[in-house]
Amino acid sequence: MNWDKVKKPGYILPISIGSKAYEMLTKGSERAAVHSVFRNAINLQYEDDYLITAMPESFSASCQSVILSEADFNTLKSSITVFDGAQYTNSPMLLQKTRIIDLSIPDFEKFPAFKKLPVEVLKEAVKSYKEAFGSKSIASGLAPILGGSGNLYTEAADRGLQELKESLCSERLEGIKAALFGFIGLGPGLTPSGDDFIYGCLAALYYFWAYKDKDRSILEKTAAEIAVMANKKTTIISYNMLRSCIAGEFNESVRDFCISLLNSKYSEAFMEKVLRIGSSSGADIMTGMLFTFESLLDKEVKNEIKMPN
């Protein structure tokens, strides 16, 4: 028998792992501080403030996630004690057989069965998602931006939204960046709503540019500048989330949602999966994505109108 293939009792064999988490755990970073433990997430803080999040398999992964079976997640959770200065050592995790999750943006040109659709069709898809999202009447965070009565935070975001909309419609990255700076660390939540909103905006931008086959290097530079700002202005968890945007590696459910929308495969299931991210983050991410897709598609409509016959 090959003992390397056997899961030993007390050891954890992740089901899948994000590329950044894999890199961190295999390059020799064995010790981490226990940052926080929630019902469905354990955040471990490595050097350079990199967080790796362990989650049970029913949750979608990001590039810094380790996905475990329910049993392994509970084993890990019970082995971790949270107290000031608590440390965690990776040794019980066996990564040899773990699937590395590829979250890179696909090449749409080579995407199987993918057809580029008229802008109006995509706008219809955004509209359907907006209606479905609106029917949930989410009043917290920045979700009311898309409709409904505002709150303290949407009022504070109002001016930035105007600037963002205009910049998205003209695709001015400097303006987009300046507007998004105004959302960093804004609002309630462990990842403040503004940060989740930025994450959704960047995901939509990255996927839309990929869909349009545009060079994303300048977008990466913008995302990097946002991450640098986030390092000073928001929580460690948010900073990690925004830093992961630079490489265009978004959460699995965010990726699936963007691809489905751009393929006009409307399904509430894609939306529901995004809404399951965090406790309320999913709603703010969805708000950012729908706001951005809508604005970008408005611009496309204008361009189409301008186009001579």
Place this chain on the structure above:
Amino acid sequence: MKSKCLIKKNSYYDSVTLMIITKEVESVQGVENAVVVMGTEHNKELLNNVGLLNDETSAASPNDLIIAVKLEDDSIFDSIVQKVDELLNKKRSEAGEDYYPPTLDSAVKHLPESNLVIISLPGQYAAAEAKKALLNDKHVLLFSDNVTIDQEKELKTIAVERGLLMMGPDCGTACINNVPLAFANVVKKGCIGIVGASGTGTQEIMVQIDKFGGGISQAIGTGGRDLKAEIGGLMMIQGIEALAADEETKVIVLVSKPPALEVAEKVLKVLKSTGKKAVVDFIGGDDKLVLDYGFIPAATLEEAAYKAVELCSKSVDEVLGLEVPEFTKATAEVEKAVKAEASKLAKGQKYLIGLYSGGTLCDEALKLFTKEMGDIYSNIPLKPELRLPENAEIYKNTAIDLGDDEYTVGRPHPMIDSYTRQQMILKLEKEQEAAILLLDVVLGYGSNEDPAGTLVEQIKSVKASFDARGQHLCVVAGICGTKGDPQDYSEQVRKLEAEGVVVLPSNAQAVRFAIKVLREVL
């Protein structure tokens, strides 16, 4: 309107919890507005816009939680703080979630009526948390090792001053008011109280008491160093006093490696003062001293259990005269099994190899074997010259404690993870002079969920290798467990017997059986 705020440094709560807090605080009469946010710059700007920024909130970092409130009368702020603390510490199961208090302080607030804290942390942090628990007037079971002896002395001194139990460091077993803690077996409730400086020693006594029809009132662990001169038996004495005050406890059992003489005398004096009957198993220690104090000495863990059960209904003198049966099964049946195993051994097979997960069980095997057969090598030898030679994992007659530090660096204890023992069993294939493989199989809470199941494949493999070259490997296992244990005792026995393992109900019986087989061939 006044503004007040509460800052929780480096506090991480999910958004649902924070929303609940916002709502609850806003519902307090006299509160006009409440904002619960992380202390980011933008949130501070927002607080400024609504008149809630002050010096305290200005100083918060992005990783601090701010609870800012605008209220009519600041005298209600204390009750708001209390409400927030209650909400943060309250059991989330009410909202469909389990609650894991993030710190000892929050655990104490969450469950103020609790009176015992179990601590299992890396050694360098463990002592500080244990001290915190003791200062909160909680008893402590400290599972962690790597606590210095000075720290242990300090912790135990605090415990004695406050009338608390400080079980550990390195305390693996206890059973308080019939609640098993750490590694412990499911045993009947009864009148026998144990104070043990040995984890598997205490487990084996508990299990055997259960098998002999007795029951446990309390089992108090002290940690292995308690009877060293530096600690002076502080917790064994505290444990004895606790059992003296416990009305359920009629008979006391002490178990420990042989203590320093002055410590032994101190402990026995306190035991005498309780007026309760007692069995003392200072494993391999001075029987005369125990007898001088009017207590019953025991040569094995099983004997300690047997005599303790008898003491519940008999006098000390009556029990002193009792002989413990060598085997639970009928002598003829045992002899038949011995002969059957011995007859299969080939010429030249003459050594016993013990691979133990329990340190005290290994120590007991060494003592019983030495008494009957002579020298046996080990990583925890009875004499320095019997330490296993360097680079030799096995040497002549050998018994290894696989729970010792050298085998557990970077991996769980062998009672949880059988990997090291599996590898060692497979390596026996080349030991042509080995006749007997002796094992312990420890059941109960904390142990592997299927300890026998994790070993049978390797046993089968190594037995097949012996068979293939015309030899036989006699495998003998002592089970430390009860029918109430979560692993299913009968199923564990069945799995072992299916692979030809001779299963005995105690470690002492397993060792005796192995010795009998060896005697047949030597």
